[in-house]
Amino acid sequence: MTQQLLLTAIDHFGKSGFDGASTRAIASASGTAMSSITYHYGGKKGLYLAAADHIAESLSEGLGPILANAREHAAAPRNQAVETILLLLDGMATMMLSPASEPWARFIIREQQQPTEAFERLYLGAMRDVTETLVALVKRARPDLDDFEARATSIFLHGHALTLRAGRAAVHRVLGYETLDDDVCQRLRKRLRVHALRILTEEEVPS
Amino acid sequence: MTQQLLLTAIDHFGKSGFDGASTRAIASASGTAMSSITYHYGGKKGLYLAAADHIAESLSEGLGPILANAREHAAAPRNQAVETILLLLDGMATMMLSPASEPWARFIIREQQQPTEAFERLYLGAMRDVTETLVALVKRARPDLDDFEARATSIFLHGHALTLRAGRAAVHRVLGYETLDDDVCQRLRKRLRVHALRILTEEEVPS
DNA sequence: GTCTATACTACGATAGAC
């Protein structure tokens, strides 16, 4: 039951924000009484933070295999580092394109605009692993970049995947599709791969 | 007074969403009575839509000169098209990095996750001009791409600027800065330019 | 542990004074 309460909470908080979501509605949609939120989580804020923790856990689990693989190649030779980054980015893009990510991505994006204690938990619990792994790989793939440039590059690479969620409504409009079917998703991922490859390939030094 | 009401509304709706924001708080922060919202906008929903319209107008005005320049170069030769795109992207990045964009960007990002009638107004009133101009320029810069590829490329290029707002909290963490000063912003824009340039340069065909 | 009942606060809308 507490599991269902968490899933419903992520959905409602993501859609309406902390203030906009109502504990009555969350409890009702979870098939229980509102007072069970008080019993299990101590109140609305406790439920909100528990929802953030649950997202962090799911995220870590979802990217777990890819992240483990990426960490193994943290000291890999350059071409292998590039390929590892492409794999990681494709995993992130696949998540962002999946309908399953809609509820928790909404929650995270909302927290990004106005971070609270919940963002701290999201970042330390799951996001930091991803970003720091990505930065390490970028440094491996592009040893010519300094620390800032490598971090900025990581942000923009990560941003390719993020855009597919954060700008979803615009993506639909620009492509002219009301839904993104498997074929479209695959073509978007292909394009993302091409972009990343070009960004990760060191510039030829002109004579 | 109705101007102040709109600005406050954008801020409150952006932060708390439609449900979470309260007309009492908006009116109070604007130095007027709640009933003036009913008088001027017919109610909470009317104020929300008026806020979206106001954002669309501001956005159009803000990017106006750059967009006008971009449209002039819609049929420009390739190198010029690339340079025009870089200019447009830099303008968008500068907006996204500016503290002034925080309130309305929050509003738009929220609408992107769960579009309502307000997104329709934002898109048709301002965003479509930007995206369609960008798509036309990308086709000019990369005639080797088909329609879908050009649109996907436009989305990801646009995404570079979007990421600076939508993932702002993560940007702070990854870079290790609590605020983005002028120097950091300039280096981020420089990096964005490098990425865009690489993406817009046609691949050499390997023998 | 899960429910119902209730206390208290804040919401949006509206009527009416000025």
Added chain:
DNA sequence: GTCTATCGTAGTATAGAC
């Protein structure tokens, strides 16, 4: 055009039955 006053509704929290 802007204010105050008020109505009905819905919010969170809490107490207490079972």
